[in-house]
Amino acid sequence: MKRVLINVTGKVQGVCFRRFTQSKANELGITGYVMNNENGSVNILAQGAFPSVDNLIEWCSVGAPQAQVDKVYVQEDEEDEIYLDFSILPY
Structure with a gap:
């Protein structure tokens, strides 16, 4: 199992980034969470099979x-x- 913390910067709040991340994580069988940061970035904790986590990291660039x-x-x-599921958390 692979477990990473991902921080995504840019225009990633107010564009449903967390909801799309949750959907992609569920599609890949990844557990963890996604949350907005006060500085406008998004944090993701992703755990799962190595190729699935790598696919989520690659997806995050878009x-x-x-x-x-x-x-x-x-x-x-x-x-x-x-984590048993993939959640959207507040700040």
Whole structure:
């Protein structure tokens, strides 16, 4: 299993980025969460099979149809908390 923290910057709030991320994560069988940050970026915690998580990271560079992604930062996460689904969280 692979677990990463992803930070996406650009025009990623107010364009349904979180909802599209949740849909893509569910399609790929990924658990975790997505949430907006006060600075206008979006954070994603994704855990699942290696190729599925890599596919989500690749998808993030384009994101929601109305989004304009500037950068995608990825960091390996070593926490051991297990998520059973993929949630949209508030700030």
